[in-house]
Amino acid sequence: xxxxxxxxxxxxxxxxxxxxxxxxxxxxxxxxxxxxxxxxxxxxxxxxxxxxxxxxxxxxxxxxxxxxxxxxxxxxxxxxxxxxxxxxxxxxxxxxxxxxxxxxxxxxxxxxxxxxxxxxxxxxxxxxxxxxxxxxxxxxxxxxxxxxxxxxxxxxxxxxxxxxxxxxxxxxxxxxxxxxxxxxxxxxxxx
Amino acid sequence: xxxxxxxxxxxxxxxxxxxxxxxxxxxxxxxxxxxxxxxxxxxxxxxxxxxxxxxxxxxxxxxxxxxxxxxxxxxxxxxxxxxxxxxxxxxxxxxxxxxxxxxxxxxxxxxxxxxxxxxxxxxxxxxxxxxxxxxxxxxxxxxxxxxxxxxxxxxxxxxxxxxxxxxxxxxxxxxxxxxxxxxxxxxxxxx
Amino acid sequence: xxxxxxxxxxxxxxxxxxxxxxxxxxxxxxxxxxxxxxxxxxxxxxxxxxxxxxxxxxxxxxxxxxxxxxxxxxxxxxxxxxxxxxxxxxxxxxxxxxxxxxxxxxxxxxxxxxxxxxxxxxxxxxxxxxxxxxxxxxxxxxxxxxxxxxxxxxxxxxxxxxxxxxxxxxxxxxxxxxxxxxxxxxxxxxx
Amino acid sequence: xxxxxxxxxxxxxxxxxxxxxxxxxxxxxxxxxxxxxxxxxxxxxxxxxxxxxxxxxxxxxxxxxxxxxxxxxxxxxxxxxxxxxxxxxxxxxxxxxxxxxxxxxxxxxxxxxxxxxxxxxxxxxxxxxxxxxxxxxxxxxxxxxxxxxxxxxxxxxxxxxxxxxxxxxxxxxxxxxxxxxxxxxxxxxxx
Numbered sequence: 145x146x147x148x149x150x151x152x153x154x155x156x157x158x159x160x161x162x163x164x165x166x167x168x169x170x171x172x173x174x175x176x177x178x179x180x181x182x183x184x185x186x187x188x189x190x191x192x193x194x195x196x197x198x199x200x201x202x203x204x205x206x207x208x209x210x211x212x213x214x215x216x217x218x219x220x221x222x223x224x225x226x227x228x229x230x231x232x233x234x235x236x237x238x239x240x241x242x243x244x245x246x247x248x249x250x251x252x253x254x255x256x257x258x259x260x261x262x263x264x265x266x267x268x269x270x271x272x273x274x275x276x277x278x279x280x281x282x283x284x285x286x287x288x289x290x291x292x293x294x295x296x297x298x299x300x301x302x303x304x305x306x307x308x309x310x311x312x313x314x315x316x317x318x319x320x321x322x323x324x325x326x327x328x329x330x331x332x333x334x335x
Numbered sequence: 336x337x338x339x340x341x342x343x344x345x346x347x348x349x350x351x352x353x354x355x356x357x358x359x360x361x362x363x364x365x366x367x368x369x370x371x372x373x374x375x376x377x378x379x380x381x382x383x384x385x386x387x388x389x390x391x392x393x394x395x396x397x398x399x400x401x402x403x404x405x406x407x408x409x410x411x412x413x414x415x416x417x418x419x420x421x422x423x424x425x426x427x428x429x430x431x432x433x434x435x436x437x438x439x440x441x442x443x444x445x446x447x448x449x450x451x452x453x454x455x456x457x458x459x460x461x462x463x464x465x466x467x468x469x470x471x472x473x474x475x476x477x478x479x480x481x482x483x484x485x486x487x488x489x490x491x492x493x494x495x496x497x498x499x500x501x502x503x504x505x506x507x508x509x510x511x512x513x514x515x516x517x518x519x520x521x522x523x524x525x526x
Numbered sequence: 527x528x529x530x531x532x533x534x535x536x537x538x539x540x541x542x543x544x545x546x547x548x549x550x551x552x553x554x555x556x557x558x559x560x561x562x563x564x565x566x567x568x569x570x571x572x573x574x575x576x577x578x579x580x581x582x583x584x585x586x587x588x589x590x591x592x593x594x595x596x597x598x599x600x601x602x603x604x605x606x607x608x609x610x611x612x613x614x615x616x617x618x619x620x621x622x623x624x625x626x627x628x629x630x631x632x633x634x635x636x637x638x639x640x641x642x643x644x645x646x647x648x649x650x651x652x653x654x655x656x657x658x659x660x661x662x663x664x665x666x667x668x669x670x671x672x673x674x675x676x677x678x679x680x681x682x683x684x685x686x687x688x689x690x691x692x693x694x695x696x697x698x699x700x701x702x703x704x705x706x707x708x709x710x711x712x713x714x715x716x717x
Numbered sequence: 718x719x720x721x722x723x724x725x726x727x728x729x730x731x732x733x734x735x736x737x738x739x740x741x742x743x744x745x746x747x748x749x750x751x752x753x754x755x756x757x758x759x760x761x762x763x764x765x766x767x768x769x770x771x772x773x774x775x776x777x778x779x780x781x782x783x784x785x786x787x788x789x790x791x792x793x794x795x796x797x798x799x800x801x802x803x804x805x806x807x808x809x810x811x812x813x814x815x816x817x818x819x820x821x822x823x824x825x826x827x828x829x830x831x832x833x834x835x836x837x838x839x840x841x842x843x844x845x846x847x848x849x850x851x852x853x854x855x856x857x858x859x860x861x862x863x864x865x866x867x868x869x870x871x872x873x874x875x876x877x878x879x880x881x882x883x884x885x886x887x888x889x890x891x892x893x894x895x896x897x898x899x900x901x902x903x904x905x906x907x908x
Contacts, residue, residue: 283891288670304503312495318856323896474700479861509665514705686885694877
């Protein structure tokens with residue numbers, strides 16, 4: 145039985161970039177996902193975050209939005225591998241495809257494809273009071289836009305961190321320090 | 336009701352150094368703590384890791400070892416504040432005070448006071464097969480000793496990361512990037 | 527005789543924040559300062575960058591702009607301590623005070639006080655072709671504005687890095703890893 | 718004419734790992750190389766550090782030790798490309814090949830192949846009083862051994878930092894933050 149923090153190498157991934165274990169753990173925990181949470185994962189990629197969210201919410205449901213056909217295939221393959229059946233794939237480029245979502249407890253934004261503000265507006269319209277949005281940003285423009293958006297929303301509080309993980313890679317009798325790319329993680333709560 | 340990832344500012348801390356939120360989240364998740372886990376937190380400091388572990392293991396029990404009287408007072412105060420009653424404080428300098436522990440599912444080593452190898456030996460003697468030890472290291476000597484110890488233990492597998500978190504500190508209309516000290520997190524599993 | 531990379535503790539600093547040694551080294555080298563360079567240091571703070579630039583340009587001249595009276599005092603004190611006489615202090619809040627500058631080989635922007643675009647415009651009007659501007663940013667908004675500005679200037683090329691230095695702090699028989707705040711360093715060249 | 722901080726892409730490199738620009742700048746500056754310095758670069762790899770050192774010491778000489786034939790070829794090719802003629806290649810695995818060196822002003826250790834202590838002993842025997850050794854470490858074991866060695870040498874003072882550089886990689890209208898591996902840089906001075 146899987147718990148939070150599935151090792152990276154257990155996911156089927158192809159060439160789609162994947163959120164690494166430590167960032168997945170922090171994202172899922174900061175999103176405050178509970179047993180019965182309804183969660184949306186926008187820009188789901190390989191589905192690694194969706195799978196971990198679905199395992200944390202066995203009585204809830206996770207909606208994974210992804211536009212890339214290769215990604216869709218990987219999400220399905222991973223859902224099968226990890227025996228997750230409370231995960232629904234929506235093949236669309238957000239904010240398209242979001243109107244049909246139910247009221248959510250949490251939303252995760254891993255990829256915004258340059259449409260962060262309209263996506264945030266639509267997520268907000270679907271988010272319960274007290275609900276959380278966690279945004280993972282890998283570019284300067286996205287973190288800057290994200291903060292600018294949130295500073296203009298008095299109905300949200302936010303906190304943001306940059307996390308840089310290096311792995312101690314075992315090479316013979318040495319442990320080499322190898323960097324993963326840093327990620328900005330923004331957590332916001334709807335007041 | 337509290338879940339994993341209590342904000343730093345909610346802990347009562349005084350001048351005792353405290354493990355920060357992101358590192359607590361990663362440590363607790365990597366330790367694989369379940370509802371009924373028996374956990375030992377060695378060098379508990381303010382008790383922030385012990386409290387989070389105790390909340391994750393409501394049907395289990397957490398043993399917090401701490402030698403510093405100021406730390407003991409803070410652990411008690413925090414246990415009271417967060418309504419945790421499955422947390423037992425052992426006033427001792429590890430490896431002293433560990434003989435009395437039951438068989439454990441997980442051990443967290445936050446402070447080893449220079450005695451890492453004897454502590455690891457004693458933790459090992461108390462750890463169930465499949466159990467996990469998570470060691471947080473803030474010095475070069477401790478991470479090096481930890482890896483050296485584990486490379487000589489064929490009955491353990493380990494993985495290790497260095498995590499550096501910076502907080503985006505809201506200052507007027509700016510978000511300043513402020514670094515927390517990097518931490519090495521070593522996770523090992525008893526085969 | 528001082529060369530590049532003066533140890534932090536040799537500067538007189540008070541409570542004014544100071545650019546740390548490694549960032550000073552990278553900034554001065556990336557600015558391409560030569561023996562006869564004319565350099566402007568905007569938001570000079572304690573003058574640590576101005577002093578290092580002045581030592582690298584003994585036949586050139588460094589203009590240090592600073593608005594804070596405490597900073598001005600520290601720059602003067604440091605110039606005296608390090609025996610630098612090719613450093614001129616301009617007491618002003620940039621872009622004010624920049625009109626009087628001669629044509630420059632390099633400009634360093636350590637503090638922009640929220641006026642980055644007009645400062646960049648004025649620096650550009652004073653910069654020789656082939657000259658360089660190095661901008662140190664400590665906030666998300668500043669690095670984002672800096673990049674946005676440069677992406678709209680086809681007459682400049684830029685490269686940007688984020689540098690995070692941790693010091694191994696000798697504490698008894700241990701070396702503790704202590705983080706300095708990360709800095710974005712943007713280097714641009716006028717084509 | 719080249720000055721310190723040659724862009725990475727200008728070096729001929731093949732598959733041999735290369736010290737990146739920011740680390741080269743810090744290493745050369747911390748080594749205190751002057752116009753007439755005699756410098757040894759141990760584990761020279763592609764020769765990127767040797768070339769930068771040789772350019773800083775036009776009246777001095779740089780001795781590049783390298784055992785790997787591919788590395789030797791790259792050092793020669795780079796010396797040719799950058800017009801450096803005060804660079805001597807010694808094809809050997811340190812500490813072999815070091816006996817023939819003259820008294821040195823500075824030594825750079827980029828690769829120690831597991832022989833750090835004997836290399837340090839031999840470097841010490843060749844180093845002038847006031848001379849500097851800068852060691853770049855990419856593994857936990859090397860930084861730990863390096864510090865342990867230096868803590869036992871009362872005739873050296875040392876300072877050590879860990880430097881992690883991320884590059885803002887321009888991708889379309891975004892700047893993605895991409896991490897280079899962190900490096901420990903130890904600087905020691907012979908008293």
